[in-house]
Amino acid sequence: MSFVTVKDQAVAVRLLRSITAKGRIPAGLMLWGPSGVGKRMAAMELAKALNCAAGGGDACDRCLSCRKAASGNHPDIIVVSPAGRTRIIKVDAVERMNETTVYRPFEGGRRIFIIEDADRMNEAAQNHFLKTLEEPASATVFVLVTANPRQLLPTIRSRCQPVRFGALRRETVAELLSARCGLSPEAALPIAALSQGQMGRALDLHESGRRDMVLSVIHRLSTGGDPLLLGEEFAAYLQTVERAVAEAVKRPAPGAGNGGGDVEDGEEDEFGEGNGGDLEKEQLEALIAGRMRLEMYEHIHLFQSWYRDELVCRAPGGAEHALNRDQLDRLAAGGGGDPAVKLEALDRAWLYLERNINRGRVFRDLFFALAV
Secondary structure, three states: OOHHHOOOOHHHHHHHHHHHHHOOOOOEEEEEOOOOOOHHHHHHHHHHHHOOOOOOOOOOOOOHHHHHHHOOOOOOEEEEOOEOOOOEEOHHHHHHHHHHOOOOOOOOOOEEEEEOOHHHEOHHHHHHHHHHHHOOOOOEEEEEEEOOHHHOOHHHHHOOEEEEOOOOOHHHHHHHHHHHHOOOHHHHHHHHHHOOOOHHHHHHHHHOOHHHHHHHHHHHHHOOOOHHHHHHHHHHHHHHHHHHHHHHHHOOOOOOOOOOOOOOOOOEOOOOOEOOOOOOHHHHHHHHHHHHHHHHHHHHHHHHHHHHHHHHHOOOOHHHHOOOHHHHHHHHHOOOOOHHHHHHHHHHHHHHHHOOOOHHHHHHHHHHHHOO
């Protein structure tokens, strides 16, 4: 498919094409930026281009090497991904990767390791990887893909050529949503606007009932709904979400990356983590708490987007800049009160949630503030 499939990343693509065309390939490349903006796709296209028989800075998609890479069967393109319920890349996986670097490529001119979510390497894994990165084999290229580069050791970051990826245009996200999910442009555009240019976030917003719940709460508050009752209902809703998150976290996960497959009971997957229930209870609880923290952040973000739109729509021509474009009639009618004050209340609510104050109490108090 070549680099043309990477949308809205002209600067990053130009840099990658230049590196490939000139043949001055650094041992380490770090593709960083928001989640769901095309970093992994660009990493795969880079790997194809580096081993393409046609050369020229881009993949031809016709040679045997490109066809093998596209089907995931190229022996010199190896993907290492987080796996297991904790989604950690452990030292065992990095050691196996390091051992592979001593051999020459099987078919292509270079062996490329794509490390997805590289920030998910634990400290021991990062230290092992650093030793190889400091003295890499001449025909080996490491491509680190990450949304959180500061979670990597400074010494790893300093030895990798950074390539920054930005957010996608909302029109691009809307177009992709329409193609993948069959949404009309009118339905896709608000979701794209709320996703902040991240395709993964847009898909999650479309598939979850998060936005419908927030819009329902806002409507009931603006029409005289009881904040106390809404707080209780919302707390029950969050408990349902937490149960679903817990079930997803505790569900055995197949091995992933670098040839990983399903692991049998009692065996260890490629990251040294079995699926026989030996994961510490504290680790599971921490993972569930982290995902629930993300859920609450996403809900707060949706509330903020609504009251931000109310404020914007009060200005002449402001409706053109609204995020919730499918709710313009309701936004024009307004919900009463000062949206700026409600945005301040949402900022305080998020601060309280960060301090681990009981979420039921936080949202109850928030709804009283939003009902004014």
